[in-house]
Amino acid sequence: MTQTTTKQRWNDGIELLLYIICVISFIVFAVKGNVGKCFQAVLIVVTLLLLRGLIIWTKSELPAALRFSILLFIALTMMVANMFSMYGFIPYLDKIEHLLSGVILAFVGMYLYSRLIKSHESPGMPAHKLGIWFSLWFAIAMAGVWEIYEFTVDHLFGLNSQNGSLTDTMLDMICGTIGAIIAALYLRFTFRKK
Incomplete structure (x- = not known):
């Protein structure tokens, strides 16, 4: 297995983790009746799917470092900062x-x-x-x-x-x-x- 394949598998794992966190968050926010936070969880999933769709549509393979930095950015901005409201804490x-x-x-x-x-x-x-x-x-x-x-x-x-x-x-x-x-x-x- 090449180093690039290993890095891409790590990225696949990170992406999967983001999906799991969004599904769990959606359920928790739905139970609490927080529609806005539910929408943010859905928006993160849509963003991840759009990124994956764009890669497939353009028949491109993003370099591992680029894909990792994009996933990190989505996690930080959309999940940590907005969905979990951490702007005031970090x-x-x-x-x-x-x-x-x-x-x-x-x-x-x-x-x-x-x-x-x-x-x-x-x-x-x-x-x-x-x-x-x-x-x-x-x-x-x-x-x-x-x-x-x-x-x-x-x-x-x-x-x-x-x-x-x-x-x-x-x-x-x-x-x-x-x-x-x-x-x-x-x-x-x-x-x-x-």
Whole structure:
């Protein structure tokens, strides 16, 4: 069994665990009459199924690190923070989420880049070095796009996802950038080993 297969099996186990937690949570919240929390449990399951469906539909196999970081992000943001209402109990949970989003986006950038390179191979191009830079800048750019989205939604619908603060916005972008740098360093060392 290859190391990639082992990592993917771990990811399968994590995904299964998330399904089990959602089913148990749905039952507990249903007994308590908490419809909103039941909806959140269903939403997590739908998100996991959509991710799996997208992978099957596009006939793609996500790298183990990307899939793991996505599953961790779903567990952290949708389950721990929202369904179990831990924003008030875990300090800086929002910043941790933005840090992890930087990691995910860097992995997504590298994944997109590697797919593009496979379809347009050119000899002599240092694919992995260029790919690492692409993934880094892709993730940083997407962190900025996300903050633009939050700003727009806050102003259009009177929400407060940015806490009405430039400091919150900048710290979110900084966390996303740090996450992207961490992922880029991980990718660099991974490619160096190969």
